[in-house]
Amino acid sequence: MAMTKYGAELTEKIVILIEDGLFTVSQICEAANISCLVFYSWMDTKEEFRQETEPAMVYRRTELMMLQALLEEKRKTQKEEKYNNRNNLKIVSDLIRLHFVYC
Structure with missing residues (x-):
């Protein structure tokens, strides 16, 4: 895969x-035409990339938890x-049984 420039x-x-x-991160990397290794490398080495992606990751985790x-x-x-x-069916069943017993 030819890597996309940052x-x-x-x-x-x-x-x-x-x-x-x-x-998933893997699918995101595939769509962005980068490897997961590159993604995590950028998270570690590119401050501006981390500053942009971390809030998105927090937002994503919050949404998924909700x-x-x-x-x-x-x-x-x-x-x-x-x-x-089930309880309602049992009550109805008991009422029907009682009805036939006393009628």
Whole structure:
């Protein structure tokens, strides 16, 4: 793979891909036409690159944690609804049985 030269335009593209949150670092590097080794090397050696990408990484982690919390809450709600539906079905079933016993 021919490496792309470092620059502000490339950094902006990488930041956008990071903030999008849908891509792994490996996928971001592939889209930017750089290796992961280059990406991490730039993080270590290029202050301006790190200053641009670190806030994007923090934003991405925050967004992913919020999505994870929402997903966990949704799963909890679905479990509770499933439990409530089972209880409601049991109550209805018991009422029907009682109806036929006493009618």
